[in-house]
Amino acid sequence: EESYDEECDYLFKAVLIGDSAVGKSNLLSRFSRDEFRLDSKPTIGVDFAYRSVRVADKTIKAQIWDTAGQERFRAITSSYYRGALGALLIYDITRRTTFENIKKWLSELRGFSNPDTVVIVLVGNKSDLRQSREVEEEEGQSLAESEGLYFLETSALENQNVEEAFLSMIGRIHEVLT
Numbered sequence: 001e002e003s004y005d006e007e008c009d010y011l012f013k014a015v016l017i018g019d020s021a022v023g024k025s026n027l028l029s030r031f032s033r034d035e036f037r038l039d040s041k042p043t044i045g046v047d048f049a050y051r052s053v054r055v056a057d058k059t060i061k062a063q064i065w066d067t068a069g070q071e072r073f074r075a076i077t078s079s080y081y082r083g084a085l086g087a088l089l090i091y092d093i094t095r096r097t098t099f100e101n102i103k104k105w106l107s108e109l110r111g112f113s114n115p116d117t118v119v120i121v122l123v124g125n126k127s128d129l130r131q132s133r134e135v136e137e138e139e140g141q142s143l144a145e146s147e148g149l150y151f152l153e154t155s156a157l158e159n160q161n162v163e164e165a166f167l168s169m170i171g172r173i174h175e176v177l178t
């Protein structure tokens, strides 16, 4: 039976963090609306987007927060992180500095969320730009292992691993909640 039903079994908040222009907004628009933009419009960011997914017979609605460009000034406030059960921690595989800054984002995230339960997926985005790669996949993997994170390389442009990145976070949060 087909029926419109807004009810869900779980609703939770997750956040996107990482340096400016790593692809946060495009990963979210790819996941929530299957859209990608070549131009970057950092100041016209939405606050958040929703997507419902079915996990183990339950409907989980994820409210995923995106920045409106505050990360450029390292001015993300505690309210952005408050109550977040999960995070995608994103760098750009073609810009080494964005990978080096991951540790700063990680300590900020752990400071403002519940560090014992927050589910964190490390994401190396722009995997389509193979010729410009500055961070090897093994480096991302090894950082993730030492920090106890999940890890994936993605391409918002080619729609590679985007579903997997969000769904691995959502699935893990579901396990933490149940």
Ligand code: GDP
Pocket (backbone or CB within 6 Å): 019, 020, 021, 022, 023, 024, 025, 026, 027, 037, 038, 039, 040, 041, 042, 125, 126, 127, 128, 129, 154, 155, 156, 157, 158
């Ligand atoms: P944000 O500042 O982290 O939200 O980054 P944006 O989503 O605005 O993306 C910054 C720029 O990178 C834009 O020009 C995007 O088109 C581009 N971009 C984002 N994701 C990818 C990707 O997977 N591959 C490529 N080649 N470009 C991307």
Ligand code: MG
Pocket (backbone or CB within 6 Å): 024, 025, 026, 041, 042, 045, 066, 067, 068, 069
């Ligand atoms: Mg953005």
